Amino acid sequence: MKLALLLCAVSVGVPVCSANLITNGDFETNAVADFARLDTNDITSLPGWKVIGSACTATSGKCTLVLNTIYTEPNAIGTIFFQSQSGNQSIDITGGGNTTDGGVEQTLATSIGTAYALTFYLGNMDNNASLYGAASSVRVKVTGQADQFFSNNVSDANHLNWALQTYTFTATSALTTIDFINNTSATDNEAGIDNVQLNVASNTPEPSTWGLMVLGGLALTVRRAKGRSQPHRP
Numbered sequence: 658m659k660l661a662l663l664l665c666a667v668s669v670g671v672p673v674c675s676a677n678l679i680t681n682g683d684f685e686t687n688a689v690a691d692f693a694r695l696d697t698n699d700i701t702s703l704p705g706w707k708v709i710g711s712a713c714t715a716t717s718g719k720c721t722l723v724l725n726t727i728y729t730e731p732n733a734i735g736t737i738f739f740q741s742q743s744g745n746q747s748i749d750i751t752g753g754g755n756t757t758d759g760g761v762e763q764t765l766a767t768s769i770g771t772a773y774a775l776t777f778y779l780g781n782m783d784n785n786a787s788l789y790g791a792a793s794s795v796r797v798k799v800t801g802q803a804d805q806f807f808s809n810n811v812s813d814a815n816h817l818n819w820a821l822q823t824y825t826f827t828a829t830s831a832l833t834t835i836d837f838i839n840n841t842s843a844t845d846n847e848a849g850i851d852n853v854q855l856n857v858a859s860n861t862p863e864p865s866t867w868g869l870m871v872l873g874g875l876a877l878t879v880r881r882a883k884g885r886s887q888p889h890r891p
């Protein structure tokens with residue numbers, strides 16, 4: 658514990674120890690029993706996030722679903738499982754069925770010229786399941802940046818496959834909005850998002866370098882302490 662605290666204290670501002678800037682990036686706030694359908698412009702159901710989408714408002718499926726990790730569905734291949742990547746909840750930005758342009762967004766303070774690392778997990782349901790036969794795809798829209806597209810086409814039998822996605826950008830505004838917008842084929846009803854994190858990524862040594870520096874400093878301190886505690890030889 659003491660070493661961990663020291664690492665944090667020494668490496669303030671580096672990704673390995675900086676705080677996640679995203680609010681409720683794990684979608685755990687406000688527990689749902691099995692799942693919940695969220696409509697566009699909802700800013701209360703998922704604290705920190707605003708539900709977005711235009712086409713999805715005209716359907717009963719809503720824009721984004723919150724899924725408890727226990728949620729399952731019967732399917733032609735047997736029961737399929739929508740386990741979270743982290744914690745007890747994830748979201749599905751295809752909404753109910755596939756409402757084509759659902760998603761969520763969050764606006765947060767950023768420093769112009771600073772590089773940030775955005776990471777998240779993208780969930781794909783087994784492509785062998787009926788209604789889930791395509792890759793899960795998301796369009797990430799960040800203020801001042803070109804749109805980024807991420808896709809996961811890996812199938813785990815009857816379960817979600819969660820794949821880590823990363824994107825580094827340099828902020829161009831004091832306020833940055835990050836959108837996760839469904840880009841999944843209408844033939845597939847799941848695009849999972851979980852464990853969203855944003856950390857400062859600029860002008861810092863690699864985490865491994867920080868670790869070596871700290872351990873080197875500790876070794877030096879220990880050697881000096883030992884030198885002081887040893888009795889003088891006659």
Ligand SMILES: [Ca+2]
Nearest residue numbers: 683743744746
């Ligand atoms: Ca979660």
Ligand SMILES: [Ca+2]
Nearest residue numbers: 782784789791
């Ligand atoms: Ca799929």
